[in-house]
Amino acid sequence: MNRAITLFENTFAATAFAVISIIAFTNVISRYVLNASLAFTTEITVNLAVALTLVGAVIGIREKAHLGFSLLHDKANPALKRALTVLVCGVIVLFFLVLFYFSLQLVLDQAASGRVTPSIGIPQWAFTAALPVGAALGIYRSIQSTLHTLRAQADAPLIEQEA
Numbered sequence: 001m002n003r004a005i006t007l008f009e010n011t012f013a014a015t016a017f018a019v020i021s022i023i024a025f026t027n028v029i030s031r032y033v034l035n036a037s038l039a040f041t042t043e044i045t046v047n048l049a050v051a052l053t054l055v056g057a058v059i060g061i062r063e064k065a066h067l068g069f070s071l072l073h074d075k076a077n078p079a080l081k082r083a084l085t086v087l088v089c090g091v092i093v094l095f096f097l098v099l100f101y102f103s104l105q106l107v108l109d110q111a112a113s114g115r116v117t118p119s120i121g122i123p124q125w126a127f128t129a130a131l132p133v134g135a136a137l138g139i140y141r142s143i144q145s146t147l148h149t150l151r152a153q154a155d156a157p158l159i160e161q162e163a
Contacts (some may be wrong), residue, residue, distance in 0.1 A: 002144075009059050009137065016052040018043055023122075040119035041107040047127035054134030061141040081153055089146035103131030 023041045030038050060066045075082050110125040117124055 003122045005140065006062070009055055009062070013052060013059060015057050016055070020048050022050070026139045043119050043122070043127075047098050048129075051127070051130035051134065054130060056138070057133060058137045058141050061138065061145055064145065069109065078153060078156070082150060085153065086147055087106050089142055092142045096135045096142065100132050100139070102134035103128065103135060107132060 023038075023045050027038050027041060030036050036102045057066075073081055076084060107125045111123070112127055115124045117123060117127070
């Protein structure tokens with residue numbers, strides 16, 4: 001399952017980035033060569049950029065690529081390190097749970113109302129659905145990363161004793 005989720009995250013990020021790049025390039029060519037703007041594509045670009053940002057943040061959690069202030073954690077004893085790790089995970093998961101709840105409500109409201117995007121008429125919920133999906137991925141990756149960190153912290157004293 002982890003491989004499938006990783007494949008989904010990576011494929012979505014690469015595809016969204018490629019589509020945004022192609023649309024932006026096409027818009028530049030269109031403006032300067034044809035003297036015409038493809039304004040309707042802004043909806044696609046903006047919504048994909050939002051989804052890409054969220055999935056990119058989730059990939060950052062998976063890869064442990066987010067910057068963090070670790071002085072307190074580094075200087076703490078093992079018990080406090082575990083407590084801080086769990087506390088930080090709890091705060092991140094709480095954020096993603098709130099995001100999931102409210103974005104899911106928004107998706108359901110948009111679907112029920114039949115709201116579509118102004119320029120191209122795509123159902124708005126199709127774009128907004130990226131928010132609860134990204135939040136669910138964020139919850140999964142945060143818990144996964146925390147469990148991995150806790151296991152590494154539990155194994156650390158054994159490694160130090162052997163050395």
